[in-house]
Amino acid sequence: xxxxxxxxxxxxxxxxxxxxxxxxxxxxxxxxxxxxxxxxxxxxxxxxxxxxxxxxxxxxxxxxxxxxxxxxxxxxxxxxxxxxxxxxxxxxxxxxxxxxxxxxxxxxxxxxxxxxxxxxxxxxxx
Amino acid sequence: xxxxxxxxxxxxxxxxxxxxxxxxxxxxxxxxxxxxxxxxxxxxxxxxxxxxxxxxxxxxxxxxxxxxxxxxxxxxxxxxxxxxxxxxxxxxxxxxxxxxxxxxxxxxxxxxxxxxxxxxxxxxxxxxxx
Ligand code: HEM
Numbered sequence: 001x002x003x004x005x006x007x008x009x010x011x012x013x014x015x016x017x018x019x020x021x022x023x024x025x026x027x028x029x030x031x032x033x034x035x036x037x038x039x040x041x042x043x044x045x046x047x048x049x050x051x052x053x054x055x056x057x058x059x060x061x062x063x064x065x066x067x068x069x070x071x072x073x074x075x076x077x078x079x080x081x082x083x084x085x086x087x088x089x090x091x092x093x094x095x096x097x098x099x100x101x102x103x104x105x106x107x108x109x110x111x112x113x114x115x116x117x118x119x120x121x122x123x124x125x126x
Numbered sequence: 127x128x129x130x131x132x133x134x135x136x137x138x139x140x141x142x143x144x145x146x147x148x149x150x151x152x153x154x155x156x157x158x159x160x161x162x163x164x165x166x167x168x169x170x171x172x173x174x175x176x177x178x179x180x181x182x183x184x185x186x187x188x189x190x191x192x193x194x195x196x197x198x199x200x201x202x203x204x205x206x207x208x209x210x211x212x213x214x215x216x217x218x219x220x221x222x223x224x225x226x227x228x229x230x231x232x233x234x235x236x237x238x239x240x241x242x243x244x245x246x247x248x249x250x251x252x253x254x255x256x
Binding site: 025028032035043046049050053054057073074077080081084106109112113115116117119120 | 155158159161162166167169170173174176177180183184187206210213214217220251255
């Protein structure tokens with residue numbers, strides 16, 4: 001018979017917290033820099049209509065930062081939402097399920113966003 | 127959760143009062159979560175619309191410029207400014223600075239004022255540009 005205390009005593013933490021914390025900071029710095037770029041770009045274009053946006057994303061110097069923005073932002077928000085889930089969902093099964101669902105949604109949304117930019121950037125002007 | 131109720135929690139957990147720093151801390155979480163879910167979906171929809179066709183893009187714009195869409199967009203822009211400013215404040219506190227009571231309160235209030243001003247400026251700029 002093992003008490004709950006005996007089960008965790010001496011194990012310490014899961015050893016992943018510091019890295020999660022650091023990656024959250026680093027991705028937020030990247031997100032910040034890329035959003036500053038995106039906001040300046042959009043203000044300079046002065047419009048977000050179809051032709052302006054698609055011509056803009058056809059340029060490598062817009063498409064690549066936009067791809068990076070998607071990766072950085074979705075990574076940052078995935079780590080962030082995971083912390084929120086861990087703070088409120090305590091039961092192990094529910095926690096596992098919620099975080100798995102979260103990962104699916106983040107990966108799916110990021111894949112659509114990345115694909116959209118690649119399609120515009122690599123497609124023939126239409 | 128396996129917590130022995132006979133062992134006390136840190137008393138600090140029960141000693142608190144409202145202040146700007148507490149509001150900003152909560153708002154960081156609320157805006158981050160809101161941006162992630164609503165913003166993530168809107169942003170992906172915007173890009174997919176642009177990648178699909180001019181009609182799909184027009185459909186997106188018809189929602190984005192409808193009053194309901196505008197409320198969402200104003201909310202998202204405010205959330206972005208608030209989250210970003212309090213994120214920058216986080217970096218300062220992460221290096222262990224800015225915990226003196228008066229300064230901490232001042233910078234917390236500065237993020238609230240800053241996000242309101244930036245949101246107002248952004249939408250003034252958008253509405254003037256039309
Ligand atoms: C628009 C894109 C962004 C989204 C969707 C987003 C989303 C999130 C989410 C969901 C969290 C978790 C909140 C929590 O644990 O309470 C978070 C945390 C954080 N965000 Fe963002 N964020 C974005 C942009 C930024 C930017 C630009 C910065 C930096 C200036 C930033 C800095 C931070 C920091 C430092 C944390 C960690 C806070 C903590 O550990 O308590 N975020 N973000």
